[in-house]
Each structure stands twice: as C-alpha cells, then as structure tokens.
Amino acid sequence: MxxxxxxxxxxxxxxxxxxxxxxxxxxxxxxxxxxxxxxxxxxxxxxxxxxxxxxxxxxxxxxxxxxxxxxxxxxxxxxxxxxxxxxxxxxxxxxxxxxxxxxxxxxxxxxxxxxxxxxxxxxxxxxxxxxxxLFGQLAQAAACTRFHVVEQRLARWLLMTQDRSHADSFEVTQEFLAFMLGIRRVGVTIAAGSLQSKRLIRYRRGRIVILNRDRLEAAACSCYLADLQIYQDGLGTRSKLQRVTHARAAKERTP
Missing domain, CATH: 2.60.120.10 (Jelly Rolls)
Structure with a gap:
C-alpha cells in the first residue's frame, strides 16, 4: 500500500x-x-x-x-x-x-x-x-551570481525550474525573476527578450514556455552542469547528468 x-x-x-x-x-x-x-x-x-x-x-x-x-x-x-x-x-x-x-x-x-x-x-x-x-551548490550559486551574465543565469534558472516542476511551462512574473536573480526588472526584460528572439522560450503574461530544451542548455552558463555534477559526486545519482552530457556529446558527433 x-x-x-x-x-x-x-x-x-x-x-x-x-x-x-x-x-x-x-x-x-x-x-x-x-x-x-x-x-x-x-x-x-x-x-x-x-x-x-x-x-x-x-x-x-x-x-x-x-x-x-x-x-x-x-x-x-x-x-x-x-x-x-x-x-x-x-x-x-x-x-x-x-x-x-x-x-x-x-x-x-x-x-x-x-x-x-x-x-x-x-x-x-x-x-x-x-x-x-547542498553546500557545494550554494557556493556554486554565489560564484555564478558574481561572474556570469544575466542571460546565462536566466537560462540556468529556467532549466533548474523546469527540472523541478516536471513541466515545459510555468508561471513566473518579471518581478519575481528579478527578485530571484538579484537584478532590476529591465535586466529580466532584456535577457528574456533575447532568449525569446532566439526561439528558446516563449514569455507572455507571466507564463514561460520552454520551446527548445537543448538550445537553452547551450545558452546557460556552465553552472547548470556543475550543479548536476556536484549532485552526482555527492549522492551517486547519474541519470540526469548522463542524459544531459550524452545528449550534448551526440550533438557534437553529428556532422
């Protein structure tokens, strides 16, 4: 039961x-x-x-x-x-x-x-x-905030959110995104607009839809994969990291 x-x-x-x-x-x-x-x-x-x-x-x-x-x-x-x-x-x-x-x-x-x-x-x-x-991921997040540009950080945040929501779309306002990323709303507007113009996401009326997961992973900073690596190293859970890295390797092998 x-x-x-x-x-x-x-x-x-x-x-x-x-x-x-x-x-x-x-x-x-x-x-x-x-x-x-x-x-x-x-x-x-x-x-x-x-x-x-x-x-x-x-x-x-x-x-x-x-x-x-x-x-x-x-x-x-x-x-x-x-x-x-x-x-x-x-x-x-x-x-x-x-x-x-x-x-x-x-x-x-x-x-x-x-x-x-x-x-x-x-x-x-x-x-x-x-x-x-968790401590390793917190340290990675601190370094990410300091060294990576907003568009990369937004892509990473969207991937992390999708992983946890188990859905391709979710509701989030510009105000909330600015709060999460520690930036002004105009920064969110510019970064989200850039991802949308590349057809990686669709953002309208507070709802984000992930249109191209693979390309969004490519647009994200290295901290997304680093987080997965930290989890794998600490807990021995390989499935998620393998899925991402194997997909990237396959694309690189494709002529």
Whole structure:
C-alpha cells in the first residue's frame, strides 16, 4: 500500500534509501500542498517541519539589509529536502525558504525527524551526504551570481525550474525573476527578450514556455552542469547528468 503511495508521489532523495527504510520513513510523513509564494520559514525561525518536495520547488534566499533585500542562493525540488539545518543539529533556519513552484511535498514534524536521524543510520548517512551536496551548490550559486551574465543565469534558472516542476511551462512574473536573480526588472526584460528572439522560450503574461530544451542548455552558463555534477559526486545519482552530457556529446558527433 505504501509502496504504491510512494510511486505516485516520489522524492528522488528519499529514493536513495533502502525500500523498507524509505516506506517506514514515509509512514510518518504527510503529503501536503505547497502554495506559490508561501514562506515555509524565515531566517532565524525555529524549524518545526522538514519538507521533501515531490513536484514543488522551494527557493533558498539569503536576506540582507535588515531583510528588505533577498537573493536566491539555492533551489530545492524533488532531488532534495528543505530544513537541512536539523541534520547538522541546529533547529534554526539559516535562510528564508520560499515556495517558488506550487505542488506537493512530503512533510514531517521536526521532533519526528530528529528521532529518525538518531535511529536510522541509512537515513543519517544519506542526509549527511546531501548537506555536503547542498553546500557545494550554494557556493556554486554565489560564484555564478558574481561572474556570469544575466542571460546565462536566466537560462540556468529556467532549466533548474523546469527540472523541478516536471513541466515545459510555468508561471513566473518579471518581478519575481528579478527578485530571484538579484537584478532590476529591465535586466529580466532584456535577457528574456533575447532568449525569446532566439526561439528558446516563449514569455507572455507571466507564463514561460520552454520551446527548445537543448538550445537553452547551450545558452546557460556552465553552472547548470556543475550543479548536476556536484549532485552526482555527492549522492551517486547519474541519470540526469548522463542524459544531459550524452545528449550534448551526440550533438557534437553529428556532422
């Protein structure tokens, strides 16, 4: 019964657990709907729940200037979890967690999660590895913001969002994109217009449609593949990276 339930609503990170361990873990979770724009916790909040997204996504935001300004430094979807501070023994959120893509997520009470960590070695080892992956991706995001141009960063962000939404189209406003990328709205207009003129995306009335995934990957900065490599190296999950790199290799071999 639970295995069928999991197959209908899966999280790739939890998929790294042995099946029986995973099913016992999920038996203590609740499948919830995450609403677009909802703040799961602010920086400094007590973490009361952990989340394992299924088809939703959560932006991890660094807040500055007394929390008037924020910048996305990470994104969590079905490949990860939200609430990683608990894995390190803290119960205080280091970043703002904002629902970027509406959808479903497994949710577990923090007290239950701590007990699971203490009693289930396989879970503890998996999540220690995941936290290492997350730190590597956060560092990659910081370098990306500093060194790569807006159009490349936007292409990367769109690919990451598509990966987590499992759809070719999604709703996002220019204001939200500017907020996520830490730029002015005019910068979003120019970058999105350039991608649209190349027929990589269609952007109209707050909805983006990915028209050509392969060419959008080529337009993105190297940080997109770097993120996948960090995940593979840390968790041994090769399928997504292999799909992208093999597709690129095949195109390069084509005369």
């Amino acid at each position: 639970l295995t069928a339930r999991y197959s209908a609503a899966s999280n790739r990170l939890l998929g790294g657990l042995p099946p029986r361990t995973r099913d016992r873990f999920l038996a203590e979770c609740t499948l919830v709907d995450l609403v677009l724009g909802r703040i799961l916790y602010e920086r400094g909040d007590l973490i009361r729940h952990v989340y394992f997204p299924v088809d939703s996504s959560v932006s991890m935001l660094a807040v500055i200037d007394r929390e008037r300004t924020a910048l996305e430094v990470g994104m969590v979807g079905s490949e990860g979890m939200c609430g990683h501070a608990l894995v390190l023994g803290s119960d205080v959120a280091p970043l703002r967690a904002l629902v970027q893509g509406a959808g479903t997520s497994w949710r577990m009470k923090a007290s239950t999660f701590r007990r699971q960590l203490e009693n289930v070695p396989a879970l503890r080892q998996l999540l220690w590895r995941y936290v290492g992956v």
